[in-house]
Amino acid sequence: MNIPKIVLFICVLCLFGLGWEKVYAQSSSLDDFVMPVVVDEKVPQTYIEKMLMRLEEFEKDLRLKEKYLIVEDHLAQLGQRYVDFQKMVGIEIHGSLQNQTALQIYQPNRANKIANQFYLSGAGVVSPSIKYFVSGRFKYDSVYANSDHYSDSVESDQKAELELRDTYVDYSTGDWDFRLGKQQVVWGEAVGLFYADVVNARDLREYILPDFEFIRIPEWGLSSEYTKNDFHSQLVVLPGVEFDKTGLATSNFAFPLPLPDSPTLLALQDPKEPKYGFDNSKIGARFSYLFNGLDLGAFYLRSWTSLPVMYRTINAGVYNFNPDYQRQNIFGMTFSKEINDYVCKGEAVYYPDAYFSVIDPTDLDGVKQSGYVDYLLGVDHTYFDRWDVNVQLTQRWIMDYDKTFWRQEELTNGFSIRLSRPWLNRKFTTEILAIANLSTPDFLYRPKVVYNAASNLQITLGADIFSGDSTGSFGYFRNQSRWYSEATYKF
Amino acid sequence: MKHITLVGIIVLSLGFLNTNGVAAELTADEIVKKVDEVRNPELDYQTDVRVVSYKPNRPEHASRYDVWIKGRDKTIIKTTEPENERGQSLLMRENDFWAFFPEVSKPIRISLQQRLNGDVANGDVARTNFSGDYSAKILSKSKISGKDFYVLELNSLRDSTTYGKVKLWVMAENFWPVKAEFFAISGRFLKTCSYENYKTLAGQLRPSKLVLKDAIVDGQYSTIEYNEMNIVEIPEKNFTKEYMNK
CATH class of the missing domain: 1.10.287 (Helix Hairpins)
Known part of the structure; x- marks a missing residue:
């Protein structure tokens, strides 16, 4: 060991010693001993x-x-x-005002969103066992008014929207709870992905970019829950059935049609939606049990295909699509367990009779059925007291796979990673979520910085970057990659 | 009437002896149990908590929580302020924890470590009891500002406790906690806590303000203020993850 290293070693020892002395000098000190004072006063x-x-x-x-x-x-x-x-009438009113502006990263660098949203909710108590919640939002996106890029139908679909959100009455008696009204039913464990979240339809007109709270479309119905110690069960009946909303042609996030790569003439009919009613209800049950920290859940849902089945015929080279919704059975299970500060979680969802579009022109209706399983394994951990990390591995296995299935592989692998960290006494939070489809491959990166400008004002700057193979669900939207800002005032 | 007076005198005398002689017969664990009775009601209760965290050269961060506690192991903490965090909640159920974020709209399982993060551990906010979670021994008895104090050492009995070791100063005459020092399981000195502003909460004088000072960083501290405390019967089902959005 040469002299500089010895000096360095001694310096480190001294610093370590000073630090150690400081720790124990503070311990057991009575300098800050505050004798207790009674500050009692009559409380009205x-x-x-x-x-x-x-x-x-x-x-x-x-x-x-x-x-x-x-x-x-x-x-x-x-x-x-x-x-x-508010206390006297028993209603608590909250809401938010939000502006979201997004600018496309790639040419043309036009704005693809200038949306203002007003959200309002009221919650009240009628009696100790009856509570209610009412909420709604109004959204106006001026980008559709000031651009010739979108068709009239897209403008009509996405420019302005007034909608009733979660609105329900809760009734509680003993171990039973009932919720009647327009509601979201959430069964999943995953972060940033929909796997076991199978009950509510989704608004995918902005793909999966909005908050999940607003992607799920609340549906009218009844949920009854029974809780006893570590056991919980839920039965849902949703006659007010809704279906996924997707972007119309020429909108930013319009989904592709199952067509050959070569230019094709096509005719597209409107999808036939089943009517509201008990016969067409979504019906499902979920059971969960917490056993020694292992949270196990299993569910069954008799639902509808969330997107229409794209039945097609080909006449004189013209592809005629007659989209139609079909009944669908869904089985699933979830688990979560903490092991030595690592939270492990998983979801598996089995669709026994799913519908896949096929590209084979000799197929009569362009659709084949097969069972498939989507499953996910994830782990959460916090590093260095501040860095929250979530990693999830996903896989889809199509059991009766056929090579003519449109843009599907027998096994599709994916993963997601999410890192977040607060800074400056939680004044700022940085976060990045990356989701990858490894089979294609294609990716979605979502970095953002959240600034708490005031206790009720939050400003977010971020990006949604799609990349990779254009046949993948992320790569397809590469040109919609965007920078965005978001300002939210809450009251 | 005479009997009542006599009984009263005896009780008062016992109380007097309690502080001077008989109290010495109490075991450390019994003292800790009495400290817990001062800190928390024994029954289910709801409390409104305001937490302010201060760091040198950083803006202060203030939060308010609606806290519901059942027994020793079940707590739900609902954030009511700031508005930016309103609607978030944390469920603690023995060794299992979930966080609920409105923008995700579903409960997310979190680890014990995540529960302990932040300047004020959620265990501090929840006022969970020492007895049952820690084994105690009397380190010494001392006199400070003319008052008799027990100095206790509490050692964690299980991994899920907020701290590995606690050194606690307790006033002998009424078992009021006055100061505590908290150590991690590794033995690292984490913070001191001063129990202040005793006032009537849930029918008894209890500390209404806790000042938690970081052991390493000068000027870094947090205050926890309990504004009101109500004893209410809370159903068991309220402490399930499915109930977090209700």
Whole structure:
């Protein structure tokens, strides 16, 4: 060991020693010993007592404060009265105002979103066993008004929208809970992906980019739940059946049709949606049990294909599509378990009689059936106290695979990784989510920075970058890669 | 009436002896149990908690939580402020934890380590009891500002506790906790806690403010204030992940 290394070694020892001394010097010190003080005071119990107390305080303030202070106090009183009013009528109102602006990364660098959204919700208690929740949103995307890029039908579909969101009544009695109304039913464990989330239809007009809360379309129906100790069961009946919404032709995220690569003439009919009614309801049940930290769940859902089955005929070289929805059975299971600070989770979903489009022109209706399984294994861990990491491996196995299946492999592998970290006392959070389809291969990268500008104002800057083979579900939207900003004010 | 007065005198005398002589017969674990009775109601309860974390040269971060506690092992913490985090909640069920984020709209399983992250551990907010989770021994008895104190050492009995070891100063006359030092399982000194502003919460004088100071970084500390505490019967099912969005 030469002299500089010895000096360095001694310096490190000294620093280590100083640090150690500091730790134990603080320990057992009584410098900051604060003797307890009783600060008890009479706490008003009833609403009238509270109001009288405020009136007394207000009268005192009137004598003491200058005029502008009185005005300020009036405003504070008004705010407090609003809170008191909410308490008195038993309704709690919250909402948000949000602007989302997105600019395409690749040529042409035009804006593909300038959306303003107003969301409002109210929650109340009718009695100890009955609660209600009402919510809705209005969204206006001016990019459709100021651009010739989109067809009239796309403009009509995506420019302005007023919709009722989750709106339901909850009734609770003993071990039973019932929810009647428009609702989201969430059965999955995965992060950033839909696997066991099979109940609600999805709004995919912006693909999977919006918050999952807004991708799921709430559906009308009844959910009944029974909970006993570590056992939980849920039965859902949703007669107000909804189907996935996808972008129309020329919209940013229009899905491709199952056609040959060469230019083809086609005719596309509107999909036939089954009517609302009990005969056409989605019906399902889920059971879960928590055993020694292992959270196991299993479910069955009698549903509909979320996207229409693309039946087609070919007449004189023209492809005629007659999309139609079909009944579909779905079986699934989920698990999660923490092992030494690693949270392991998994989902498997089996579709015994799924429909696949085929590219074979000799096939009469362009559709074949096969069972398939989608499954996922994931793990969550926090590194260095701050870095949250989630890694998920996915696979799809089509059991009766046929090479004519359109854009499908017998085995499709994928993975996702999500990293996030808060900075500066949670003033900023950085996050990146990457989802890869390894078989194609194609990718989606979603880096973002979230800035808490105020306690009720959040600003996000980020990017949604699609890349890879254009036959993949991500690579297909390569030209829709975008920078975006998002400002959300919550109240 | 005379009997009542006599009984009263005896009780008072016992109370007096309790602080000076008989208390010495209490075991460390019994003292910790009495400290827990001061810190938390024994029954199910709901409390409103405000947490402010301060770091040198950083903006302060304030949060408010609606906390529901059943027994020793079940807690749900709902964030009510700031608005940006409203709707988030954390379920602690023995050694199992879930977080709920409105934008994802589903409960996400998290680890014990994630539960402990942040400047204020969720275990601090939840006011979980020491007894049952830690074994105690009396290190010494001392007099500070004319008051008798027990100095206790608490060692964790299981991996899921917030801290590995706790050193606790307790006023002998009323079992009020006054100061604590928290250590990680590795023995690393993590933070000190000062139990302040005793006021009536759920029918008893309890500390309404905790000041948690980081052991390493000067000027880094957090305050936890309990504004009200209500004893309510809470159904078991409220502490399931399926109930987090209700």
